[in-house]
Amino acid sequence: MTTPEHPMIPVSKPWPAAALLAALFNAGPLWAAPALENDYVLVSRDDAPCAKGSTPGCAERVIVAMGDIELRFGKVLRAMRRGEVAVFKAGESYRPPTGGAFFEVAIKPKHPPAKSPAEIIPPAKNTIVYEGERFFIYEERLAPGDTRERHSHSQRVEIRINQGPLLRQIIDGKDAPQEPPSVVNFREPIIHSVTNVGDMPLWNFILEFRPAGR
Numbered sequence: 001m002t003t004p005e006h007p008m009i010p011v012s013k014p015w016p017a018a019a020l021l022a023a024l025f026n027a028g029p030l031w032a033a034p035a036l037e038n039d040y041v042l043v044s045r046d047d048a049p050c051a052k053g054s055t056p057g058c059a060e061r062v063i064v065a066m067g068d069i070e071l072r073f074g075k076v077l078r079a080m081r082r083g084e085v086a087v088f089k090a091g092e093s094y095r096p097p098t099g100g101a102f103f104e105v106a107i108k109p110k111h112p113p114a115k116s117p118a119e120i121i122p123p124a125k126n127t128i129v130y131e132g133e134r135f136f137i138y139e140e141r142l143a144p145g146d147t148r149e150r151h152s153h154s155q156r157v158e159i160r161i162n163q164g165p166l167l168r169q170i171i172d173g174k175d176a177p178q179e180p181p182s183v184v185n186f187r188e189p190i191i192h193s194v195t196n197v198g199d200m201p202l203w204n205f206i207l208e209f210r211p212a213g214r
Contacts, residue, residue: 035103035184040111040209041157043103043184048096050106059090059109062130062137064159064205067100083161083203085137087130103159103184105207107134114209116154117189123151126206135209142167142202147195156208158185166198 036043042050042058050058063071065080072078073094078086080097088094090109123140125148130137140158142148142165150170160183169176170193196202 036157036186038186040108040114040155041186041207042106042108043157043159044106045103045184046101048094048104050104051094051096053088053091053093057108058106060107060132060134061088062086062105062207063088063094063097064103064105065097065100066102066161069097069100069102071095071097083139083205085129085205087132087137105157105159114155114211115189116211117152117191119152119191121150121152121191123148123153133210135207137205137207140202140204140206142194142196144196144199144201148193150191150193152189152191153187153206154189154209154211156187156206158187159183159205160185160203161205162200162203164198165196165200165202167202168195168197169193170195 034042035045044050048063049055050061063069063080063086065082065084067082069080070077071080071086071094073086073088073092080086086094125142125146127139127141128136129139144165160181163181163183166178169178171190176192
């Protein structure tokens with residue numbers, strides 16, 4: 001018996017256990033949400049959706065160790081420590097790292113032209129760890145109390161290896177507002193100077209794009 005206020009609602013029959021298991025096994029992979037994605041890059045934490053060189057939408061890739069990990073590619077098994085990187089060209093494959101935390105930074109093959117500031121001023125006190133045709137990678141370090149004088153950056157991916165350094169940033173002679181800390185960032189072109197006013201050393205992974213023609 002039904003009433004206008006309480007109509008009968010049809011309920012589907014429960015799935016047999018075997019059918020439910022089959023549906024789960026046949027479902028597509030559930031990738032974790034990316035740490036960062038835009039027209040230039042896909043950054044994944046503790047996941048490697050671009051490990052196969054044939055994966056559509058993935059060109060060069062970089063593995064950034066956030067702890068002790070092992071990375072296998074071909075017959076090589078590489079042990080990596082926190083802050084170390086491994087770079088793979090388009091078409092090269094590897095297995096997802098094991099043993100600890102990491103990021104996979106995948107460059108998109110048809111990203112827009114990289115943007116850069118009007119003046120290019122190389123930053124001091126950084127260590128270049130990789131130079132490629134489309135981008136270069138460096139360790140951005142700054143001790144407490146130290147200053148990196150006026151310098152420039154093009155568009156870049158920033159991953160904070162040390163999370164928490166407090167920085168004072170000067171742009172066009174004025175203090176820039178402090179921004180909330182975030183582990184993974186995509187930074188736009190800038191000319192600035194920076195002072196570490198905290199008590200923790202600055203240690204960042206930076207992948208900076210090379211502007212066309214420079």
